[in-house]
Amino acid sequence: MNILSVDSSGTVQIGDSNQITPETKIFAIQxxxxxxxxxxxxDLSSFSLYSQSLPTPLLTEAINHVTVHENPVIKVNSIQVLGVAASGVVHVGSTRTIQAxxxxxxxxxxxxxxxxGNE
Incomplete structure (x- = not known):
């Protein structure tokens, strides 16, 4: 695996995990x-963007999932990642929950x- 850059709450996880919850709050002035x-x-509290609650999607239908592991090994030649940032996740393994x-x-x-002058 070749990863060029990991920044701003980006996560690289190799192996199984239970929960990954990266969070990033960015404020930029140009x-x-x-x-x-x-x-x-x-004090970023003056900006409602940082304090508003995020809507949670409602799952209204059942999801049926069946997995058959005929070969428990996954092989790839290489993984190339330019960058992981702003709560992004590169995860090789299994996890129960990712909430970014x-x-x-x-x-x-x-x-x-x-x-x-542009008129």
């Missing part, structure tokens, strides 16, 4: 000029109107 005070939005959450807020601040 400014026309790189002027930062150092205390930009220290990623919340991203991007803000762009301009000192001049970006649409000016």
């Amino acid at each position: 400014r026309e000029q790189p002027i930062f005070k150092g205390n930009e939005y220290e 959450e990623s919340r991203v807020k991007n803000i762009r601040e301009f000192f001049t109107d970006p649409n000016e």
Whole structure:
């Protein structure tokens, strides 16, 4: 297995697991000029994105599943992964539950109107 990068709550799990619950909260400010005070939005609770509950899908139908392991070994030549980030999971094995959450807020601040002169 060749993985180039794992970042921002990304998970690589080799082997069986019971539960994987990666969580990421990302806040990004892009400014026309790189002027930062150092205390930009220290308290993310002012953004409802980070405190809203996530809807849980309702399973309304039964799922029938039958697995037959005629050969208990899975073989592959190679696995190539460029990157795992923002609560992504690369998992080789079995798991009971994976519940991943990623919340991203991007803000762009301009000192001049970006649409000016495009009319």
